[in-house]
Amino acid sequence: MAERSAHTGPDDPRSPGPCCTSTTAGAAGAATVSDMAAVIATAFARLPHVPGASGTPGAPAAPQPAEITRAAQVLLPAILALDRLANRLAHDTVRGIGGAAGPGLAGYIHRRCRIAPADAEASDARGHDRSADDAGAGLRRAARGGWELIYSTTRVPDAGPAWARGALVAHDLARRTTPSPLGADGPAPSASPTPTRELTLAAVDLRAWARATGDHNLIHLHPGAALRAGMQAGEGDVVAQGLLLGAISLSLVPAVGAVNLRFTGAVPLPADGSITLHVDAAGAVSVGARTVLVRR
Known part of the structure; x- marks a missing residue:
C-alpha cells in the first residue's frame, strides 16, 4: 500500500501502539520454515530472471x-504473530467489534512489520518509547481518513533459532471503511536506480505462500479483491503478500539485529501471471519505478 499522510490515509508514525500478547512457535515452526523456504527457493529458481544466471563474471548470484x-x-515470529492477529480479528467479527468486512485479515492491507528481540523495549519493534511491559490490550484500533487502523504487538517466546531470546513483533494493518475510487492506493516512492x-x-x-503460512487474505488469492479493497490493482489481479516480499529481501540482504519492514506500495499481478521484482543493496524491493518495500 502506498504511503499516506496522517490527514489522508492510514499511516501515522506517531501512534504509541498497544502492549503485547504472547504466542509461541512450537513444533510446527520448523515445518513452517521449511515450507516458506521452499516458496522462496522456487521464485529464485527462475534463474534466467536473475542477473548473472548465465555465468557473467562478477554478476550477483541467487541466494x-x-x-x-x-x-x-x-x-x-512475524508469521506466527500475524496468524494470532487474524484469529483475534475473526473473533472480534463474530462479536461485532470493529466493523470488520469479513473474517480474519480479509480486506486488510499490511503497512508495517517490525521484529526485535523479546527483551528489547517496545521502541525497538514499534519505533516508539514504550516499555514492552506496559499495561494494555494487545490490539488497538483507530480510524483516520476513511481507514480503520490496526496496531498489534505480540511477544513470541519460542521464536526459533534466529531469535534465541524470543521475539517482539509489531504489525500495522489498515482497511478502507468509506467508499473510494477503485484502485485509489496512491503513488509510491521512486525505486532505487541501481x-x-x-x-x-x-x-x-x-498461493504457495498462503498454504505455507496460513495467510489466506482474499486480496492475495481472489482476482478483484484488492481492487475492491481500494488498492491499485486490476479486476483480474491479486497482490503479493508483504511478508513474502520481506522474505525475498532478507534472502538477498540478510538482517543484522532487528527487522523493520515498511510496505509502501501494492504489488499487483495477474492471477495467472507474474511480475518482475528488483532488490537493491539495502534490501528495498521495487517494481519498475515504484518502491514497494523499504528496510529500515
Missing part, C-alpha cells in the same frame, strides 16, 4: 539455500 532458510527463520537483483514472482508463488 544459497542456507541464506533462504535463514530468511524464513527470521520471519517466522537494483542489484532481479527475479520473477508468479501468482502461483502467492
